[in-house]
Amino acid sequence: MHGFREEGTEKEHVALTFGDVSDGAPVLGRLHSECLTGDALFSLRCDCGFQLEGALQAIANEGRGVLLYLRQEGRGIGLLNKIRAYELQDAGADTVEANLRLGFAEDQRDYRLCLPMLQHLGISSLKLMTNNPRKVNALTELGIQVAERVPLQTGLNPHNHRYLLTKAGKLGHMLGNLHQGEVAED
Numbered sequence: 001m002h003g004f005r006e007e008g009t010e011k012e013h014v015a016l017t018f019g020d021v022s023d024g025a026p027v028l029g030r031l032h033s034e035c036l037t038g039d040a041l042f043s044l045r046c047d048c049g050f051q052l053e054g055a056l057q058a059i060a061n062e063g064r065g066v067l068l069y070l071r072q073e074g075r076g077i078g079l080l081n082k083i084r085a086y087e088l089q090d091a092g093a094d095t096v097e098a099n100l101r102l103g104f105a106e107d108q109r110d111y112r113l114c115l116p117m118l119q120h121l122g123i124s125s126l127k128l129m130t131n132n133p134r135k136v137n138a139l140t141e142l143g144i145q146v147a148e149r150v151p152l153q154t155g156l157n158p159h160n161h162r163y164l165l166t167k168a169g170k171l172g173h174m175l176g177n178l179h180q181g182e183v184a185e186d
């Protein structure tokens, strides 16, 4: 377990490693954005908790891997604003529209903080567990090789179906188990 303070902020991030990750071979990895409601409180509104559990299980099965737990709650808008966004979603907005109505970008996350974390761990190449092409692009731009993107599709339920459709349709997430491009009603 490693803790990191993000330069110029009070944000503290965590890296969890399993096995020897500094031997140069691509490491099975997950950049997980904090979601208190999904990760800790088992909310069914999103897929975050299921993805966290799935990623840790995959790392355990592989016998080697890394999880960066990034303090990027609510795609970077924070917990209280995410809960405000939920209220707007309950009134009909989708997850992207809600962010915009609150005055934020659709996704406020910045992945630059991952570079010193991965460098500290001796990791230069990842088999990245994600459905989000922005994460792949961000790491590549930082000089971290993404040797493979490993899909992480889990936790689909009636409560998060519309949310996931919006991620596929508006945020470009590669969710082959949904009807991509379609933004459905509840």
Ligand SMILES: Nc1nc2c(ncn2[C@@H]2O[C@H](COP(=O)(O)OP(=O)(O)OP(=O)(O)O)[C@@H](O)[C@H]2O)c(=O)[nH]1
Residues within 6 Å of the ligand: 031, 032, 033, 034, 035, 036, 046, 047, 048, 051, 072, 073, 074, 075, 076, 077, 082, 085, 086, 095, 099, 129, 130, 131, 132, 135, 152, 167, 173
């Ligand atoms: N603003 C906002 N953030 C949300 C909402 N639901 C979940 N989140 C946050 O979204 C972040 C996870 O991002 P996602 O877009 O679900 O997935 P991702 O991490 O980009 O992609 P994957 O690697 O495929 O999981 C976490 O920080 C959650 O707190 C929501 O309705 N609104």
